Amino acid sequence: MSLWITNGNIWNEASGSLEAKHVRVENGKIEQIVDGAQVPDTGSAEVIDAKGKLVSAGLIDMHVHLRDPGFEYKEDIATGTRSAAKGGFTTIACMPNTRPVTDTPETVQYITNKAKREGVVNVLPYASITKNELGRELTDFAALKEAGAIGFTDDGVGVQNAQMMKNAMALAQSMNMPIIAHCEDDTLVEGAWASEGEFSRKHGLKGIPNESEAIHVGRDVLLAETTGVHYHVCHVSTEQSVRLIRLAKQIGVRVTAEVCPHHLILSDEDIPGVDDANWKMNPPLRTPRDVKAVIEALEDGTIDMVVTDHAPHSAEEKARPVQLAPFGIVGFETAFPLLYTKFVQTGKWTLGFLLKRMTSDPARVFGLESGRLEQGAPADITIIDLNSEREVDPSTFASKSNNTPFGGWKLSGWPVATIVGGKVAWAE
Numbered sequence: 349m350s351l352w353i354t355n356g357n358i359w360n361e362a363s364g365s366l367e368a369k370h371v372r373v374e375n376g377k378i379e380q381i382v383d384g385a386q387v388p389d390t391g392s393a394e395v396i397d398a399k400g401k402l403v404s405a406g407l408i409d410m411h412v413h414l415r416d417p418g419f420e421y422k423e424d425i426a427t428g429t430r431s432a433a434k435g436g437f438t439t440i441a442c443m444p445n446t447r448p449v450t451d452t453p454e455t456v457q458y459i460t461n462k463a464k465r466e467g468v469v470n471v472l473p474y475a476s477i478t479k480n481e482l483g484r485e486l487t488d489f490a491a492l493k494e495a496g497a498i499g500f501t502d503d504g505v506g507v508q509n510a511q512m513m514k515n516a517m518a519l520a521q522s523m524n525m526p527i528i529a530h531c532e533d534d535t536l537v538e539g540a541w542a543s544e545g546e547f548s549r550k551h552g553l554k555g556i557p558n559e560s561e562a563i564h565v566g567r568d569v570l571l572a573e574t575t576g577v578h579y580h581v582c583h584v585s586t587e588q589s590v591r592l593i594r595l596a597k598q599i600g601v602r603v604t605a606e607v608c609p610h611h612l613i614l615s616d617e618d619i620p621g622v623d624d625a626n627w628k629m630n631p632p633l634r635t636p637r638d639v640k641a642v643i644e645a646l647e648d649g650t651i652d653m654v655v656t657d658h659a660p661h662s663a664e665e666k667a668r669p670v671q672l673a674p675f676g677i678v679g680f681e682t683a684f685p686l687l688y689t690k691f692v693q694t695g696k697w698t699l700g701f702l703l704k705r706m707t708s709d710p711a712r713v714f715g716l717e718s719g720r721l722e723q724g725a726p727a728d729i730t731i732i733d734l735n736s737e738r739e740v741d742p743s744t745f746a747s748k749s750n751n752t753p754f755g756g757w758k759l760s761g762w763p764v765a766t767i768v769g770g771k772v773a774w775a776e
């Protein structure tokens with residue numbers, strides 16, 4: 349099967365600009381990239397005309413929640429992967445806080461098999477560090493790796509016990525697998541949902557202090573130094589965490605990190621009030637000072653990549669009083685437009701920088717074949733309209749859920765077609 353994507357604009361890092369090119373795909377691989385001035389002989393191949401559009405390596409999201417098995421009323425593998433494709437993502441890594449928790453080879457295989465049958469993007473499953481994510485007993489890392497898990501994480505909760513985390517790291521290191529950590533000390537959080545800051549003070553709420561995250565980051569980079577494991581920090585949100593990761597990297601600890609669009613764009617001071625759970629996520633929106641620190645950290649490479657932490661919850665759950673509603677917001681269908689509009693259109697970042705942090709950097713950190721638009725690479729390709737502005741309309745999301753604080757935002761940078769392994773996974 350042969351496909352031509354003609355007349356699209358490809359980012360050239362050397363010249364720092366977009367250049368018109370035609371891309372030929374054969375048997376799931378990028379076969380050829382030719383100059384836009386040439387007239388390609390497309391023969392009987394399928395042709396997608398990308399004139400005036402960006403053609404990029406498909407976006408990669410190493411932190412998502414597909415809710416399948418167990419919470420299919422929030423999302424499932426079919427809808428979650430369609431939502432990802434609509435957001436321009438071609439590879440996603442899903443978190444194990446499912447029901448049952450992804451802590452057995454059977455559940456890992458259930459996910460990969462269902463993703464093959466019903467999914468439209470590449471799905472890479474994580475398995476949990478501890479059984480049922482309870483922090484009491486390690487899972488069978490060898491069997492989970494054998495079944496296809498790409499790393500271990502108890503995302504949703506922090507591993508509270510330092511010895512447990514150290515044992516997990518030593519074991520993961522021995523089999524060349526990464527530990528991915530949701531950093532949160534429960535004793536510092538208890539019952540709070542908003543950051544300690546202007547917002548919590550104004551509304552008289554108990555705040556979540558920054559140390560609740562950074563204490564785990566500090567503990568874990570020390571344990572990573574001792575064990576030598578590849579340690580990856582989830583959804584970094586504070587200045588203190590950034591400082592610790594930067595120092596750890598300087599002294600050669602194998603640490604990598606990710607940040608979410610909402611922590612780059614929103615602070616606690618943007619939360620409109622105490623009655624809309626679409627502003628409730630974990631980690632919470634932090635102070636403007638933290639926002640500045642995570643932006644700088646992404647810019648200087650202390651933070652390696654952007655992830656969405658796509659965390660769908662039902663309308664009923666998010667309509668509860670905020671204190672009782674679950675943490676989390678959906679992310680696939682707004683991530684690229686948000687970052688493109690807020691950082692590239694404003695001239696703060698180059699397009700190449702944003703694409704790198706959403707394609708080749710996650711691929712480098714997790715050893716993936718994809719994430720590059722080159723001859724021989726997998727034909728995972730995203731076509732994006734950089735020009736037309738549109739309002740975020742959560743009612744049109746491909747996700748089953750629409751819990752987002754970004755409804756009504758006017759953004760540019762909307763994906764128009766997503767190609768996975770040479771096949772169109774989604775098109776407008």
Ligand SMILES: NC(=O)N[C@@H](CC(=O)O)C(=O)O
Nearest residue numbers: 413503504629630659675676
């Ligand atoms: N981020 C969130 O607010 N929620 C996530 C859990 C998590 O990523 O820690 C979820 O599973 O809903």
Ligand SMILES: [Zn+2]
Nearest residue numbers: 503504530582
């Ligand atoms: Zn988490």
Ligand SMILES: [Zn+2]
Nearest residue numbers: 443503504657
């Ligand atoms: Zn998460």
